Amino acid sequence: MLTVMNLEGEWKLQLDAEKQGLILPYTDSMNLPGTTSHARKGPRSEARRIDSLTDPYLFEGWAWFSREIDIPEELSGMTSFLFLERTRMTTVWLDEEEVGSRDSLNAPHLYDLTGRLEAGRHRLTIRVANTDYPTRGGHLTSPDTQTNWNGITGRIELQFCGTSYLSHVRLDPDVPGRSVRITAKLRGSSSATLTVSASGAGEDSARRVPAQNYAAEPGKVSVVYELGADALLWSDSEPGLYNLTLTLTDAEGKVADRHELLLGLREFKAEGDKFTINGEKTFLRGKHDGLIFPLTGYAPTDVEEWVRILRIAKSYGINHYRFHTCCPPEAAFTAADRLGIYMQPELPFWGTVTEEGEENHNQTEQDYLIREGYAILEAFGNHPSFVMMSLGNELWGSRPRIDAILEAYQAFDDRHLYTQGSNNHQWVPEVLEHDDFFSGVRFTRDRLIRGSYAMCDAPLGHVQTDVPGTMKDYDDAIVPPDFRREQEQGNGEDGQMAGTGTVQIQYGTEARTVRTGEVSGEWIPRVPVVSHEIGQYATYPDFAEIGKYTGVLKAENFKIFRERLENRGLGHLAEAYSASSGQLAAACYKEELEAAFRSRRLAGFQLLDLQDFSGQGTALVGVLDAFMESKGMVTPEEWRSFCGEAVLLARFPVYNWTAGENFRAHVELCDYRSRSRRDTVVRLEWELTAGGDKLAEGTAEAAATGNYTDLCDLEFPLPGVKAMTRAALSLRIPETDIAKTYDLWIYPEQERGVLDSLIWFRELSNAALALLEQGESVLLLPSPGELENAVQGMYSTDFWCYPMFRSISESMGKPEPVGTLGLLIENRHPVFRDFPTEAYSTYPLWTVVENSASLILDELETEWNPIVRTIDNFERNHHLGLLLECRVGEGRLLICPLNPEKAEESPEGRQFLASLARYVQSEAFRPTVRMDAEALRRLIR
Structure with missing residues (x-):
């Protein structure tokens, strides 16, 4: 355009919640660009949302905006347009004459005013509606993300050019x-x-x-x-x-x-099972984005703010953004162009695609969504960062119809890669003819390609269930060994298992039974595979964050969670709960991400998320908060050691070892740096240290073999330690920032039967109580599976957030999630003299936690501070104890609901039991809390 007349500034305002029509005179005004919520227009609501942030000035209906404009003589008669960068559904009048309506939620609204703007004064009126959308709008209009705001954001201008x-x-x-x-x-x-x-x-x-x-x-x-x-x-x-x-x-x-x-x-491009950029293979290190901006309630439209945000993401190794059922404003693409981020917008749809004649077919909505796709391509398709597009999130319905939409988009604009949607047909996915890539979480029930799942989507993932180690990858899930053997024998056909029926699935934030249609069985993807919404490891809220919500949205949910914790008498633990759960979540993310980098057939992943998600029950799953600021869980440098262009990986089966064992590990390099920055020969330096002492060291060299290089096999005897020892295996490539550290634990040989030397019981029997009355020291290990007043042990932190998936599991008749968030440990307590630990969950405690339960202490009248607490979620807020001590009569009692037979099967479990036994037999065993027998019986039932 030649000339632009900026229309930012004060506009007259009339709110019309009942949609009755404009009533003159105007009674209010506000500045545009902006939203009615941001301007605090309309009545303030005292409602407090618990499942998301609260917009106290949420207005839904028609908002009428009007202002006078003066057209100078030199612009009279020129070709002219009204440009509204981002808004809801609009209708425009010029001098009381209706010009037209637009309804795109993703693309700018452009009105042709040619021939209408003669020199002089004119009245421009815009009605913005944020109800009765052609589609629900996904995360563009959701209270879970940027809210259903009303107004106009970004550029508001008249554009003028010549007759040509x-x-x-x-x-x-x-x-x-x-x-x-x-x-x-x-x-x-x-x-x-x-x-x-x-x-x-x-x-x-x-x-x-x-x-x-x-x-x-x-x-x-x-x-x-x-x-x-x-x-x-x-x-x-x-x-x-x-x-x-x-x-x-x-x-x-x-x-x-x-x-x-x-x-x-x-x-x-998509070439085989990988993406390429300019002929070189690349690996997508992606994050989900739902346009969460708590200070404004809407996505920024200025480039510098997006540069700031994307630069933070890039400092954590991210090179890809998947926008969940939304498309960002142009500023986001411009910032991504500058920084080098691969962008994937998505149609604002989360539902079922149907064909004409089918039940619940909505042709109007479907036509609208298809138009939105074309509008996104037209508006943003020139940006080099715009490389992929999805038809929606977790879609169901007609595969032929979905494929036809893909085919039409490809014919219209072949500059981008397209997918049918993100995690479509969840339990029965299939690659369609016109899919350029596949985004999902599984291929069949057990062919899983991420590390964690909700209970309603069980089986759970390896991070949630497997003994911690670094062996896991998804290559066998993507192409099963049986299929590879068939190919090697010259029989490359997929085994097909066609069928029809119904399946009950998680559908958004609820459950629904859907038709599966024709589905294939053991099918093999022949396009790049991107693992969908990986991670989702929840942390306890940081209530200090409440003070950050100085803008439109208020953290009433955080305040309610804080009130709940304080009502339990546990408010003083909030900061420690947040920090300890955060450390466990970061460790879970490390294993999740490393499994992705170990997978040579995987093309990338999309985290959910690097930052907290403010809605859907409040899912605090990020290492950054909703403001993209650190929660103190992990530094960008450490995060990049397992999420970067080049990642060193050591494969070994367990983190816990016995003194004198031969430690074995295979070391490899996953390297997606450009060819110009990759070495032809890779040199590795490694060392094992403990307490400042170097236990082993070495170097290795290997010729680089593309994106994956097998560097060496490490094998060396572990020292004969006399006490539990934490060691660090450090790997680095000299003269680069490519490095990795793994914590290992080495244990002295412990004989089984360590409990034989002390008095211990599986239940609070009369015999146990009698010994306590006589002044004896007793260890009580109640059987975890038989306890009624307890929460079963689970090492991994909760998936997404407990209230959302508890509700979904209930509606599907499936087991509820355990819902806990790791341990808070009084790690200086003498019980840990022979089992040194951090204040949070670490791998020596995996066996203990997985074979334990935590007692619910809510109803106790006595204040009891467990040595080891299990952190509960913010909905239940149970006071949970895994390891507790007390006086009973003249005796002393240590309680840990644990299966000792299971614990004895591992060196770390034996070490834990030995530390308990030695503590119970020591002079340091001096509990201060007194409990009577009847209270204990009520507790341990």
């Missing part, structure tokens, strides 16, 4: 030819001259490409602009950019139109 102008400008980069094809529609009846010029952006601003002139005739313009043999290429690691300027000059030599665009020369 360009529309539908499209850039098709040609990497082999080092050029770009520019196509557009030339509007107007006269021929014109198109001048194209380019200069480097950012650090490459001194780079210039000579301008070229092209003759342009009315209709379609198509030209090829050469950038030169040394042209910059765009990728996540080297995001070379050009500022491209298109200038249209009419037959009289006057400039009629101008467009300034960012150009990135790139080719993002």
Whole structure:
């Protein structure tokens, strides 16, 4: 456009909740861009949301905005448009005459005002509606994310150009030819001259490409602009950019139109089981994004704010964003262009795609969603960062209809890769003919490609159930060994198992029974596979965060959770709960991510999430809070050691070892740096240290073999330690920042039967009570599975958030989640003299926790501070004790609901039992809390 008239500033306002129509005179005003909530317009609600943040000024209905505009003589009669960057459903009037309506939730609203804006004063009126959408809108309108705001955000302007102008400008980069094809529609009846010029952006601003002139005739313009043999290429690691300027000059030599665009020369493709960028394989290190911005309640539209946000994500190794049922504003794409982030917007749909004649078929909604896809492609498709698109989240329904939509988008715009949706047909997925890649969590019931699941989606993942180690990858799940053997024998056909029926599934935040249709059995993906929404490890709230909510949205949910904890008498533990659960969650994420990097057939992953999710019950699953600020769980540098361009990986079966054992590990490098930065020979330095002493060290070299290099096999005897010892296995590639550290624990040999030397019981029997009355020291190990007043042990932290999946499990008739968030340990207590531990869960305690239960202490009248607490979720807030001590009569009692036979099967379990036994027999065993027998019987039942 040649000239822009900015319409930011004060507008008259009339709120119309009942949608009765405009009533004059206007009674209020507010500044645009903005939202009614941000401007605090309308009555304040005292409601407190518990499942998400609270918008106290939420307004739903029609909001009428009006202002006077003065058109100068020089703009009179020009081609003119009203541009509204991001809003809801709008209808526009100019001088009381209706111009039209627009309903896109993702793309700008553009109104042609040509012939209507003569010189002088005009009244512009815009009605914004945020109810009765053609579709529910996914995370674009959800209270779980950016809220269902009303208003207009971003640019609000009148755009003017000559009688000849360009529309539908499209850039098709040609990497082999080092050029770009520019196509557009030339509007107007006269021929014109198109001048194209380019200069480097950012650090490459001194780079210039000579301008070229092209003759342009009315209709379609198509030209090829050469950038030169040394042209910059765009990728996540080297995001070379050009500022491209298109200038249209009419037959009289006057400039009629101008467009300034960012150009990135790139080719993002699916080749086999991997994505490539400009011919090099790349690995997607993605995060989910639902446009959560608590201070505004809506997504920012300024580039610098998005640069700040994406730069934080990139500092944690992220190179990919998947937008859940939403598309961000243009500023997000521009920032991603600058920083090198692969972007995947998604249609605002989370439901079932049907065909005409089917039950509940909604053709209006389906047509709207298809139009939204085209609008997204038109508005943002030129950005080099826009490389992928999804049709929605966890869709069900007609596969042929979904595939037809994919085919149409591919024919319309082949610059991007498309997928049918994220985790479609969850339990019975299938790659469609026109899928460029697959995004999901499983291929069949047991072929799982992430480490954690909700109980209603069980079986659970390896991070939740397996003995901790570093062996797991997903290669056998992606291509099972039986299929590989068949291929090697010359029989490459998939085994098919067709069928129809119904399945009960998690459907959003509820349960639903859906038809499966025709489904295949053991099918093998032949496109890149991206694991969907991995992680989801919950942490306890940090109530200090409440003070950050100084903008539109308020953390009433956090305040309610704090009140619940205080009502239990546990408010003083909030900070420790948050910190300890956070450390466990970070360790779970490390194993989750390393399993992905060990998987040579995987093309990438999409975390849920790097940051907390404010809704759906309040899912505090991030290592960053909702403001993209650190929660103190892990530094960016440490996170990048297991989530970066290049990751060192050691494969070994367990973290807990016995003194004198031979430690064995296979060391490999997953390396997706560009070829120019990869070494031809990789040198590894490693060492094992403990307490400042070097126990073993060495070096190894190997010729690099592409993205995965097997470096060496380590084997060395572990020292004959006399006490439980924590050691660190450190790996590094010299002169790089590629490094990794693993904690190992080494135990002295412990004989089985360590409990034989003391008095211990499996239940609180009369015999046990009699010994206590006589002043004896007793160890009580109640059988975990027989306790009524207890929560069963689970080492991994809770999935997503307890209230949401408790409700879903109940509605599906499936087991409820355990719902706990790890341990809080009084680690300086003398009971741990022979079992040194952190204040939070670490791998020596995995066997103990998995074979234990925690007593519910809620109803006790006596204040009892367990030595080891289990952290409960913020909904239940049980006071839970895993290891407790007390005086009973003249005796002393140590209680730990634990299966000792299971514990004795591992060196760490034997060490734990030995530490308990030695403590019970020591002078240090001096409990201070007194309990009577009857209270104990009520507790341990």
